[in-house]
Amino acid sequence: MSKACLVDLTKCIACRACQVACKEWNELEAEHTEFFGAPGGYQNPPALSSRTFTLIRFVEMTDNHGKLKWAFARSGCMHCQDPACASACPVGALRKTDEGPVVYDDTKCFGCRYCMMACPFDVPTFQWDSPIPLIRKCTFCADRQRGDVAITSVNDRPLSEESLARHRDSDRTPACVKACSTGTLKFGERGELLAEARNRMAAEPDKYIDHIYGEQEVGGTSWMYISNVPFDQLGFPTTLGKRSYPSYISPAMKAIPAVVTGLGLLLSGVYWVANRKAKAAKSAQKESEQT
Amino acid sequence: MRHEPLRARFVTPGSVVLVLLMVAGVVVAIVRYARGLGAVTNLSDTYPWGLWIAFDDLCGVALAAGAFTMAALVYIFGGEKYHAFVRPAVLTGFLGYVFVAIALLVDLGQPWRIWHPIVMWHKDSAMFQVSWCVMLYMAVVALQFAPAVFERLGWRQLHELWRALVPAFSVVALSFFTFIMSHSAIWTVVVFGVFAVLALAVPRLFASRAGVPIMLIMAGVILSTMHQSSLGSLFLLMPNKLHHLWWTPILPINFFLSAVAAGFAIVIFEATLSAKSFGRSPESELLAGLGRALCYALWICLVVRLADVMIRGQLAAAFSSGKGLIFLIDVVVGLMVPALILSSARARESMTSLFTAATLAVVGLVFNRLSVALLGMTMPGKVGYFPSIGEFIITIAIVSALVLLFTLSAKIFPVFTREEQEAFGLPGAASQAAGNR
Ligand code: SF4
Ligand code: SF4
Numbered sequence: 001m002s003k004a005c006l007v008d009l010t011k012c013i014a015c016r017a018c019q020v021a022c023k024e025w026n027e028l029e030a031e032h033t034e035f036f037g038a039p040g041g042y043q044n045p046p047a048l049s050s051r052t053f054t055l056i057r058f059v060e061m062t063d064n065h066g067k068l069k070w071a072f073a074r075s076g077c078m079h080c081q082d083p084a085c086a087s088a089c090p091v092g093a094l095r096k097t098d099e100g101p102v103v104y105d106d107t108k109c110f111g112c113r114y115c116m117m118a119c120p121f122d123v124p125t126f127q128w129d130s131p132i133p134l135i136r137k138c139t140f141c142a143d144r145q146r147g148d149v150a151i152t153s154v155n156d157r158p159l160s161e162e163s164l165a166r167h168r169d170s171d172r173t174p175a176c177v178k179a180c181s182t183g184t185l186k187f188g189e190r191g192e193l194l195a196e197a198r199n200r201m202a203a204e205p206d207k208y209i210d211h212i213y214g215e216q217e218v219g220g221t222s223w224m225y226i227s228n229v230p231f232d233q234l235g236f237p238t239t240l241g242k243r244s245y246p247s248y249i250s251p252a253m254k255a256i257p258a259v260v261t262g263l264g265l266l267l268s269g270v271y272w273v274a275n276r277k278a279k280a281a282k283s284a285q286k287e288s289e290q291t
Numbered sequence: 292m293r294h295e296p297l298r299a300r301f302v303t304p305g306s307v308v309l310v311l312l313m314v315a316g317v318v319v320a321i322v323r324y325a326r327g328l329g330a331v332t333n334l335s336d337t338y339p340w341g342l343w344i345a346f347d348d349l350c351g352v353a354l355a356a357g358a359f360t361m362a363a364l365v366y367i368f369g370g371e372k373y374h375a376f377v378r379p380a381v382l383t384g385f386l387g388y389v390f391v392a393i394a395l396l397v398d399l400g401q402p403w404r405i406w407h408p409i410v411m412w413h414k415d416s417a418m419f420q421v422s423w424c425v426m427l428y429m430a431v432v433a434l435q436f437a438p439a440v441f442e443r444l445g446w447r448q449l450h451e452l453w454r455a456l457v458p459a460f461s462v463v464a465l466s467f468f469t470f471i472m473s474h475s476a477i478w479t480v481v482v483f484g485v486f487a488v489l490a491l492a493v494p495r496l497f498a499s500r501a502g503v504p505i506m507l508i509m510a511g512v513i514l515s516t517m518h519q520s521s522l523g524s525l526f527l528l529m530p531n532k533l534h535h536l537w538w539t540p541i542l543p544i545n546f547f548l549s550a551v552a553a554g555f556a557i558v559i560f561e562a563t564l565s566a567k568s569f570g571r572s573p574e575s576e577l578l579a580g581l582g583r584a585l586c587y588a589l590w591i592c593l594v595v596r597l598a599d600v601m602i603r604g605q606l607a608a609a610f611s612s613g614k615g616l617i618f619l620i621d622v623v624v625g626l627m628v629p630a631l632i633l634s635s636a637r638a639r640e641s642m643t644s645l646f647t648a649a650t651l652a653v654v655g656l657v658f659n660r661l662s663v664a665l666l667g668m669t670m671p672g673k674v675g676y677f678p679s680i681g682e683f684i685i686t687i688a689i690v691s692a693l694v695l696l697f698t699l700s701a702k703i704f705p706v707f708t709r710e711e712q713e714a715f716g717l718p719g720a721a722s723q724a725a726g727n728r
Contacts, residue, residue, distance in 0.1 A: 111400015128329030274369030
C-alpha cells in the first residue's frame with residue numbers, strides 16, 4: 001500500500017508551520033525576499049525554489065460583500081502515481097517508490113532539467129547559483145518514512161517497546177504533517193484518505209467543492225486536496241486531464257525496435273531497386289553502344 | 292574522382308575574428324563554471340530551457356541532417372551523381388554534433404557527469420534515447436569520415452581493417468541500441484538477425500558498389516532517423532505547455548520530416564554560399580536536382596503539418612491567437628514559400644531563387660525549433676525569458692569554432708573532390724590563383 005497525504009484547505013489558517021518544518025527538516029537555507037513583494041502580499045517567498053519545497057500561497061479574492069478575502073493553497077510536489085518527471089529523467093535519478101514518495105538520487109542527476117520541463121505541476125527547481133547544481137524538490141520525507149531517523153534511545157537509555165511504538169508513528173510522519181496544528185494535512189494510506197475525503201464532503205456538501213484534486217489528475221497523485229474554493233481560482237492547473245503524462249510519450253518509445261527493423265528492411269529494399277535500375281541503365285547503355 | 296585537401300592559407304583576417312569570438316565564449320564559460328548557470332544566463336525555474344537547448348541543440352542536430360540525407364540519397368536511393376556533396380555534408384554533420392556536444396557541456400548542470408547515460412539506463416526517457424543516438428551516430432559519422440583521414444595519412448592497412456570491421460560494427464551498434472531502448476531480448480535478437488542477414492546479403496545479392504560500406508550508411512541513416520525524431524519525442528511530455536498547434540502525437544515524425552528538408556536545404560545553402568563567395572558558378576544541374584528533393588521534402592512536411600493540425604481541430608487557433616501568428620510564420624515562411632518557389636523548374640535552375648528558397652528553409656527550420664522549445668510554450672507564472680548576453684556569446688563562440696574547424700578540416704583533409712572544389716568554386720581548384728598571390 002502506498003502512503004499519501006490529504007490536504008483539507010478549508011482548515012488551513014496559513015500559519016506556515018509546515019513551510020518552516022520543511023525547511024528545518026531538509027536543512028534549507030533562508031531566502032532573501034521582500035515582504036509584500038509577492039503577489040498576494042503576505043505570501044512569502046513568491047514561488048517554490050531550490051530553498052523552498054513547501055509553500056503556502058495566499059490567494060486574494062473578493063467575498064460576497066465585495067471585501068478582500070484570503071484563500072490559502074499549497075504548492076509542492078504532488079508525488080504523482082505515474083510521474084512525468086521520472087519518465088523524463090534520462091539517468092533514472094527520479095523514481096516513484098512503492099511506498100508513495102517520488103525520490104531523487106543526487107548521485108545520478110547531471111542537470112539536464114528535463115524533469116522541470118516535464119512536470120505538469122512545475123515542481124522541480126534547480127540550484128541556479130551553484131557551480132555543482134542539483135534538482136531540488138519535496139521528497140515526501142522519504143527518509144523519515146523509511147524509518148532512517150527512528151529514535152531508539154533517549155539519553156543512552158533504550159526505549160521501552162511501548163515508547164518505541166509511539167515514536168515509530170511519529171518519526172515516520174512527514175515533517176510538514178507533524179507540524180500542522182489544524183489538521184489540514186493528514187498522512188495515511190491513499191485509499192483510506194480518499195474514503196475520508198468523501199466522508200467529509202458528504203457530511204458538509206455545502207461547504208466543499210465536489211472534487212478531490214489529485215484523485216484522478218494526471219492518473220492520480222499521492223497528495224490530494226479538498227477545498228471550499230474552486231481549484232482553478234486557487235491557482236491549481238485544472239486542464240491537465242486524467243491521463244498519466246508518461247502515457248503521452250510511451251507509444252513513441254515503444255515503437256523504437258519496430259521502427260529500427262522496419263527501416264532496415266525498407267532501406268535495403270530501396271537499395272535493391274535502385275541497384276537494379278542502375279544496372280539496367282548500364283546494360284542498356286552498353287547495348288546502345290554496341291549497336 | 293579523388294578527394295583533395297583545399298590549398299589555401301590557414302591564417303586569414305576572418306579566422307582571427309573567429310578566434311576572438313571564441314575567446315569571449317571561453318571567458319563567459321569560465322564564469323559559468325565558477326558561479327553557476329544563474330550567473331550568466333536568464334534561465335529560471337520557470338524557463339529551465341532556453342536559447343542553448345532551442346538553438347544550439349535542437350537546431351544544431353537538425354542542421355547536421357545533411358550528412359544522413361545526402362548519404363541516403365547517394366548510397367541508398369541511387370543518386371550517385373550527387374556523390375560530390377557527401378563528404379562536405381558529412382563533415383558539416385560531424386561538426387554539427389560537436390556543436391551540440393559543446394553546448395551540452397555548457398548547458399548541463401554537471402557536465403562532468405555527461406557520461407552517466409552510458410551506465411545509467413532509463414529506457415522510458417526520450418532524453419536517454421537522445422543521448423545514445425548522439426553517441427552512436429557520432430561514432431558512425433566519425434567512421435564515415437575516417438577514410439578521408441586514412442587517405443591523407445596514407446594508412447592503407449587501417450583503411451583495410453576499417454572496411455572489414457565496419458559492417459559488423461553497424462550490426463552490433465543497431466542491436467545494442469535496440470536492447471537498451473527496449474530491454475527486450477526478443478527484439479534484440481530480431482534486430483541482430485535482420486541486420487546480420489542484410490550485412491551478409493546486401494553486398495552479394497545486390498551487386499555491391501566497391502568501397503561503399505552500405506551497412507554503415509544504413510546504420511547512420513537509421514540512427515539519424517531515431518535521433519531527429521527523438522528530439523520531437525522530448526516534447527510529447529509537455530501537452531500542457533506546448534500549444535497544440537505544435538504538440539501532436541506525431542511530433543517525432545514532424546521533427547524527422549523537417550530535418551530531412553533541412554538536410555537538403557543546408558547542403559544547397561552551403562554549396563551556393565561557398566560558390567558565391569569565390570565568384571564561381573556551381574554545378575547548377577546538380578543543385579537543381581537537390582532543389583527538387585528539397586521541394587518534395589518541404590511539401591511533405593507542409594501537408595503532414597497542416598493535415599495533422601486540421602484533423603486535431605486546431606486550425607482555428609492558427610488565426611486567433613499570438614501563438615497562431617507564430618505558427619503561421621513557421622508554416623508559411625519556413626515551408627510554404629520555399630516549397631512554392633522550388634515547385635517551378637525555372638526557379639530551381641536559377642541560383643538566386645534556389646539560394647533564397649534554401650535559406651528560407653534553413654531559417655524556417657530554426658524558427659520551427661525555436662517555436663517548439665520556446666515561442667510556442669506557455670509557461671506558468673509571470674516570469675518571462677529572453678536570452679542573456681552570456682547565452683548569446685556562448686552560442687556565437689561555438690558557431691565560430693565550427694566555422695573555423697570546417698575550413699581547417701577542409702584545408703587539412705581531402706573533403707572536396709577536385710571536380711567538387713570546382714563545383715563549389717572553392718580555392719583548391721583555383722590553386723593556381725592562390726599560388727600566384
Ligand atoms: S508533481 Fe512533478 S515533480 Fe512531483 S512527482 Fe509529479 S511530476 Fe514529479
Ligand atoms: S535534471 Fe537531473 S533529475 Fe532532472 S531529468 Fe535531468 S538528470 Fe534527471
